[in-house]
Amino acid sequence: MNFIKFFRSFKYAANGIYHVVKSEQNFRFHLLAALIVTIAAWLTGLSQIEWIIIVISVFGMFMIELINASIERVVDLVTPELHPLAKQAKDLAAGACLVYAICTVIVGLIIFIPKWSGILL
Secondary structure, X not given: OOHHHXXXXXXXXXXXXXXXXXXXXXXXXXXXHHHHHHHHHHHHOOOHHHHXXXXXXXXXHHHHHHHHHHHHHHXXXXXXXXXXXXXXXXXXXXXXXXXXXXXXXXXXXXXXXXXXXXXXX
16 A cells, blocks of 8 residues: 555545635535534534434535535536536536535434424423
């Protein structure tokens, strides 16, 4: 195993994360949402399994956004002109992000509402 290549791959991955944070507004929004959810989870006193679900949901959203950004860039590389299939590919990737974002909101509501309803009543 070549350790230099292995550790270099972490640098490439960090570059990818840096680029998505720098260039993608939606990714920055999800970072802010993750911070708010983490604070709310900490203040709410979630169980270990609830924390695991929140962590998987948050990092899953980051992962989907990274994949969406990579698809957008590959499409732009393949065809800089407006093409119906290029638009479809970008729209489909964005749709995947939206579907997962809706899923994470539903999961968050399932976890938080029962805990907050006891506090609010």
